[in-house]
Structure formats: structure tokens, C-alpha cells
Amino acid sequence: MRKFCAAVMVLVAATLSGCGYNDIQRSDEQVKSAWSEVLNQYQRRADLIPNLVNTVKGFAAQEQRILIQVTEARSRVGSIQATPELLNDPAAFRRFQEAQGAMSNALSRLLVVAENYPQLKSDANFRDLQAQLEGTENRITVARNRYIKSVQEYNVLIRQFPVNLTAMMFSYQTKPNFAVEDEKAIAKPPTVDFGKPAPAAK
Numbered sequence: 001m002r003k004f005c006a007a008v009m010v011l012v013a014a015t016l017s018g019c020g021y022n023d024i025q026r027s028d029e030q031v032k033s034a035w036s037e038v039l040n041q042y043q044r045r046a047d048l049i050p051n052l053v054n055t056v057k058g059f060a061a062q063e064q065r066i067l068i069q070v071t072e073a074r075s076r077v078g079s080i081q082a083t084p085e086l087l088n089d090p091a092a093f094r095r096f097q098e099a100q101g102a103m104s105n106a107l108s109r110l111l112v113v114a115e116n117y118p119q120l121k122s123d124a125n126f127r128d129l130q131a132q133l134e135g136t137e138n139r140i141t142v143a144r145n146r147y148i149k150s151v152q153e154y155n156v157l158i159r160q161f162p163v164n165l166t167a168m169m170f171s172y173q174t175k176p177n178f179a180v181e182d183e184k185a186i187a188k189p190p191t192v193d194f195g196k197p198a199p200a201a202k
Contacts, residue, residue: 020163024172027154031175032084034147039082041140042100048136049074049107052129056110059120063113066106073099073106093176107133144178151177 053067077099086092111130114120121127155174158167166172 019166020157020160021166021170023157023163024154024167024170027150027157028172031087031147031150031154034143034150035084035087037143038140038147041136041143042077045103045133045136045140046074046077048129048133051125052107052110052133055123055126055129056114056120059117059123059126060113063110066110066113070103070106070110073103077103087175088173090176097178148177151175 049070053070056063057067080086080092080096080099082096086096114126155177157163158172158174
């Protein structure tokens, strides 16, 4: 009986390996790893927000509307539970994407406000936060691109024959990706270079 069970296990393992089960697992882990890095960089950005808001408030307390918008956008981002399960829920992923897009837009508006306050632009703390934000936005772009590539590879894999049969057997679904129509808005980092003059209006 033991020999029979062992033979069955070997046969099952060989079958799963040959039909792409192991490849699905490997690709799924790559997606999760890429997603973790996206979250890490978004969290890095979120952690900069309180200091940035407080610094701007110190020089431009009257800009309450913009300051509140940034704070509320950060709060919305923080309210979304970005668990690995979110990767299998297109609607939840969309909400996450929209919240991050709103955060980017709110930051852009806040940084534009600084143009009206020369003392703020010259403040060492603000300029340090500016540099950190710019670096973080670049990291977000890199991390998001890696995630997009990982998801594309995973989705192609589980649609290919005979791997698609294994995917159906174990209920593996395609994963949502950043929407093309929103990618330009989300991928565009806030303008943080206050050292350059604004372009002349045409």
C-alpha cells in the first residue's frame, strides 16, 4: 500500500510539474514580490506627507484647502487594506489605484502652492523633503513597472495551453493590472523641482 501511495504521489508531482503548476507558483510569487515593493514605495511616500504638510503649513497656513486635501487623500490611501488578496480582486485593486492617483494629484497641487512662497522654497527642511519625494516618486515608477511586467507574464502564463487547464483546475485567475487610461496620470510624478522657472504661458 505504501509503495502504491508513493507511486501515486510521484505521478501527481510529475503531472503537476509537466502542466505548469510549478511555473504558476513561481510566477505568482514574483507578482507578490513585485507588489510588496510597490506598497513599500507608496508607504515611503505616505510617510513623507505629515512632515511636508507641516512644513508648508509653517509658511502658508492660509492654504488650508490644499493642506486638507492632501491629508484626506493620505487618509483614504491608508484606509485601503492592500493585502495580497487585493491582487485577485479587480474592484479592490481599482480603488487602490484611484486612491493613489488622488494622492499624486493632491501632492501636485500642494507643491504648486510653494511657488507663491519664496521663503518656503528656500527652507532647508522643505528642500530636503522635496528631494526625498522626488526620489520616492522615481522608485514608485520603477516598482510599478516591475509589477506591471510580472502581472503580464503571469496572466500570459495561465492563459497558455496546457497551463490554462491547470489554472482552471486550481481556480487561478488573471490578476488586475494598472489601467492604461489611468497610467499616465498616476505615473506622472509631482513637479518638485522648484529651482527651475515655470514655463511661459503660450
